[in-house]
Amino acid sequence: MTQQVITANRLNDGLVVFLASDGCWADSILDAQVLSDDTELDKRLTMANAAEQAKIIVGPYAIEVTEAEDGDVRPVRFRERIRAYGPSTHADFARQDVPGHLRHLDDVSPVYFNGVG
Amino acid sequence: MPLLKDGKLVDDGWLQLDDDAVLPEAGAVVVSLARWQQDRDHLIARTGPVGVRLTADQTPGLIRADLDELALVALEFPAFTNGRAYSYARLLHRYGFAGEIRAVGNVLRDQYWNMQRCGFNALEIEAGETEADWVATVTHYSAPYQVAHDPALPVMSLRERRMAAAAQG
Amino acid sequence: MYRYDEFDRSFVNERVAEFRGQVARRMSGEMSEEEFRPLRLMNGLYLQLHAYMLRVAIPYGTFSSVQMRKLAHIARTYDRGYGHFTTRQNIQFNWPKLEQVPVLLAELADVEMHAIQTSGNCIRNVTADPYAGAVADEVDDSRIWAEIVRQWSTLHPEFTYLGRKFKIAVSASDFDRAVIRFHDIGLIIKRNEAGEIGFQVWVGGGLGRTPMIAKVFNEFVPQEDLLSYLEAVLRVYNMYGRRDNKYKARIKILVHETGLEELRAQVDAEWQEIRNSSLKVPDYEIERIRSYFAPPPFEKLDAVDRGFEIKKFENPEFARWVNGNVVAHRQPGYKIVNISLKPEGLPPGDVTADQMEELADLAETYSFDEIRATHEQNLVFAHVKQSELFELWQELGEIGLAMPNIGKVTDMIACPGLDYCALANARAIPLAQRISRRYADLDKQFDLGELKLKISGCINACGHHHVGHIGLLGVDRRGEEYYQITLGGSGAEDAAIGSIIGPAFSSADVVDAIESVISLYVELRDDNERFLDTYRRVGTAPFKSRLYPEKLDAAA
Ligand code: SF4
Numbered sequence: 001m002t003q004q005v006i007t008a009n010r011l012n013d014g015l016v017v018f019l020a021s022d023g024c025w026a027d028s029i030l031d032a033q034v035l036s037d038d039t040e041l042d043k044r045l046t047m048a049n050a051a052e053q054a055k056i057i058v059g060p061y062a063i064e065v066t067e068a069e070d071g072d073v074r075p076v077r078f079r080e081r082i083r084a085y086g087p088s089t090h091a092d093f094a095r096q097d098v099p100g101h102l103r104h105l106d107d108v109s110p111v112y113f114n115g116v117g
Numbered sequence: 118m119p120l121l122k123d124g125k126l127v128d129d130g131w132l133q134l135d136d137d138a139v140l141p142e143a144g145a146v147v148v149s150l151a152r153w154q155q156d157r158d159h160l161i162a163r164t165g166p167v168g169v170r171l172t173a174d175q176t177p178g179l180i181r182a183d184l185d186e187l188a189l190v191a192l193e194f195p196a197f198t199n200g201r202a203y204s205y206a207r208l209l210h211r212y213g214f215a216g217e218i219r220a221v222g223n224v225l226r227d228q229y230w231n232m233q234r235c236g237f238n239a240l241e242i243e244a245g246e247t248e249a250d251w252v253a254t255v256t257h258y259s260a261p262y263q264v265a266h267d268p269a270l271p272v273m274s275l276r277e278r279r280m281a282a283a284a285q286g
Numbered sequence: 287m288y289r290y291d292e293f294d295r296s297f298v299n300e301r302v303a304e305f306r307g308q309v310a311r312r313m314s315g316e317m318s319e320e321e322f323r324p325l326r327l328m329n330g331l332y333l334q335l336h337a338y339m340l341r342v343a344i345p346y347g348t349f350s351s352v353q354m355r356k357l358a359h360i361a362r363t364y365d366r367g368y369g370h371f372t373t374r375q376n377i378q379f380n381w382p383k384l385e386q387v388p389v390l391l392a393e394l395a396d397v398e399m400h401a402i403q404t405s406g407n408c409i410r411n412v413t414a415d416p417y418a419g420a421v422a423d424e425v426d427d428s429r430i431w432a433e434i435v436r437q438w439s440t441l442h443p444e445f446t447y448l449g450r451k452f453k454i455a456v457s458a459s460d461f462d463r464a465v466i467r468f469h470d471i472g473l474i475i476k477r478n479e480a481g482e483i484g485f486q487v488w489v490g491g492g493l494g495r496t497p498m499i500a501k502v503f504n505e506f507v508p509q510e511d512l513l514s515y516l517e518a519v520l521r522v523y524n525m526y527g528r529r530d531n532k533y534k535a536r537i538k539i540l541v542h543e544t545g546l547e548e549l550r551a552q553v554d555a556e557w558q559e560i561r562n563s564s565l566k567v568p569d570y571e572i573e574r575i576r577s578y579f580a581p582p583p584f585e586k587l588d589a590v591d592r593g594f595e596i597k598k599f600e601n602p603e604f605a606r607w608v609n610g611n612v613v614a615h616r617q618p619g620y621k622i623v624n625i626s627l628k629p630e631g632l633p634p635g636d637v638t639a640d641q642m643e644e645l646a647d648l649a650e651t652y653s654f655d656e657i658r659a660t661h662e663q664n665l666v667f668a669h670v671k672q673s674e675l676f677e678l679w680q681e682l683g684e685i686g687l688a689m690p691n692i693g694k695v696t697d698m699i700a701c702p703g704l705d706y707c708a709l710a711n712a713r714a715i716p717l718a719q720r721i722s723r724r725y726a727d728l729d730k731q732f733d734l735g736e737l738k739l740k741i742s743g744c745i746n747a748c749g750h751h752h753v754g755h756i757g758l759l760g761v762d763r764r765g766e767e768y769y770q771i772t773l774g775g776s777g778a779e780d781a782a783i784g785s786i787i788g789p790a791f792s793s794a795d796v797v798d799a800i801e802s803v804i805s806l807y808v809e810l811r812d813d814n815e816r817f818l819d820t821y822r823r824v825g826t827a828p829f830k831s832r833l834y835p836e837k838l839d840a841a842a
Pocket of ligand 1: 702
């Protein structure tokens with residue numbers, strides 16, 4: 001099986017979250033639990049569905065990722081990279097809580113509204 | 118299924134008859150359009166009122182000529198997001214139908230006001246909800262913006278009244 | 287400007303209260319996401335890629351400085367300091383929290399704003415000509431009628447769960463500044479020989495997967511019959527519009543599948559039944575609403591202002607801005623000013639909270655406290671004294687909003703695309719940013735003249751790519767961003783749907799491809815010929831062979 005992580009949006013603020021190994025929903029993909037085993041993935045998806053029932057998150061699903069040696073987790077699909085790192089349009093508005101935002105969107109130079117950067 | 122009629126939870130005196138079920142001698146029955154068309158004479162001849170249930174694809178034009186024979190028309194919401202039956206209810210009123218217009222299917226309280234305003238007077242609802250839950254949803258607004266079937270005066274008429282009152286001084 | 291009376295005010299407050307209850311039921315788990323979704327959409331609330339997104343209505347595009355300041359406050363308090371003007375006279379906030387939305391809506395209600403019916407399968411926020419009440423060529427002020435339609439359509443009990451969204455626009459001129467022909471219903475105000483007001487009704491236009499130009503259903507619906515006619519169209523659509531396939535559910539498909547004559551006959555039959563009902567719009571209500579749109583207290587001025595002429599002569603940059611962004615007003619001595627929200631390299635339609643506040647002050651000083659939003663994601667100050675244009679231009683320059691590019695290649699429409707939108711295939715804004723930088727040279731832009739470039743991140747076509755002179759559609763090729771080019775569309779009175787020119791280009795190649803198209807136009811154009819006219823004259827062939835030379839070789 002390919003490497004996967006489970007993602008969703010949090011119910012109360014809508015932000016993108018990832019299922020971490022302690023069962024919490026983390027803001028950063030770097031804290032996501034990387035799964036590479038089908039039975040484990042199913043188990044975690046069941047957990048995610050329970051979290052949806054428990055009004056914590058909305059619409060959980062698994063996405064494919066690659067994990068580098070240094071632990072850097074990167075979604076394979078472009079759409080999921082945008083979800084993980086924030087909008088690529090102006091750096092002011094990308095996710096401040098994700099340290100590496102914009103780092104994989106190489107063809108876009110970030111634009112700063114206030115002329116800084 | 119609990120029945121909310123004119124805002125009150127009441128016992129449902131109507132039997133929903135499957136197409137292949139035996140027709141009881143008496144009592145109120147609701148049948149599908151297909152059964153109505155097939156058994157029409159028989160259904161009229163027996164004692165007890167008859168209702169027809171229309172799906173969202175069946176317009177009331179199909180039973181317009183029969184409305185004098187019917188005491189109830191049930192309009193189906195296959196999903197609450199399918200709003201065809203709102204128009205059907207209005208057409209039934211325009212055709213002069215004075216019997217019960219019942220909402221069946223995926224009937225939720227957040228749409229109660231719409232149903233009431235379009236002329237539904239009975240709704241089959243989920244068990245477990247109280248009369249008060251339902252009634253609360255139709256008291257959100259003091260006045261609607263447009264005329265519909267219900268007698269509520271729209272904002273436009275209220276403005277006119279206020280202006281007339283002001284003019285009288 | 288329209289002001290709420292006690293009825294409007296209580297209605298909007300009641301709407302907020304109702305939604306507060308629905309949010310509470312969602313948060314407590316009493317309501318599932320499936321049940322909540324249509325309810326939140328009808329209050330303008332989406333769940334997008336990164337967060338919730340709230341779309342706030344700017345009814346018929348007109349709003350005040352007080353309202354703009356409130357939008358700034360909302361951007362700062364509930365969002366990340368900016369808002370995004372859309373193509374339908376709405377503003378979107380990209381980061382509100384669900385739990386805060388009821389409070390946010392209550393704040394909007396304080397300034398007579400709301401998010402009612404900015405989404406969902408209902409009658410959407412009614413749009414109008416952004417030059418209404420200012421331009422000489424209008425028959426009547428389209429906002430009066432848009433307001434009448436707004437009231438009728440608000441929480442319409444019968445038409446709230448339609449098969450699909452339903453968009454209505456109103457215009458009053460031969461020049462179409464409201465994309466009338468691509469709405470589910472487009473209304474063009476006309477005057478008959480007796481001088482009475484009525485509506486030419488266009489039905490069945492739309493973009494999306496199956497773009498169609500609307501058809502004229504009725505040449506003249508008298509003003510008092512407007513609502514009964516609309517109700518007849520909506521009732522026929524609600525009953526017979528398809529519900530089996532969301533891509534075939536718009537009224538344009540019903541028109542197409544039923545046939546124009548047949549559907550028109552059905553609408554007419556329904557209309558005759560209800561025409562003389564209480565749907566007649568009473569004169570007192572028309573006059574009441576009309577009084578809100580009375581002209582502001584203009585000064586009596588000469589048509590020519592010497593100071594203004596001198597400034598233009600002395601300052602070529604100012605002259606260029608006037609030439610590009612300023613248009614004639616019907617009142618002597620006044621002008622209509624377009625404010626471009628397409629500064630070089632920035633996301634089209636985005637405005638920061640600081641800019642909003644500055645704009646609010648400027649509107650107060652220079653334009654009778656009134657702002658308009660356009661479908662091209664720009665703003666308009668509708669009534670500016672020409673003697674004050676220079677000061678206004680300088681002040682706009684200080685907040686980075688004096689770009690003179692209205693109608694030029696960098697005045698692009700771009701939808702939010704994959705940076706925000708959950709449905710997207712590809713990004714739209716960064717592509718707009720790259721094109722904007724490529725054509726940063728203003729001399730070049732002015733040389734190219736009117737060129738409407740429109741970008742959508744997917745086939746839903748929120749970026750109106752079908753009606754761009756050049757349209758770009760984002761497609762997904764094995765997880766990579768590609769863009770298909772269409773040429774020859776127009777959303778104006780010369781409405782046309784663009785033709786796809788050939789296979790899509792990769793993100794890396796697409797800006798060069800656009801440049802090839804534009805340079806070919808420069809080679810082929812006659813004097814002063816717009817891109818669109820050149821394209822219409824020469825057809826697709828030259829553009830095809832320029833963009834895909836290898837195909838030609840293969841054929842030879
Ligand atoms: S066109 Fe597609 S990507 Fe763009 S905003 Fe609309 S749905 Fe989203």
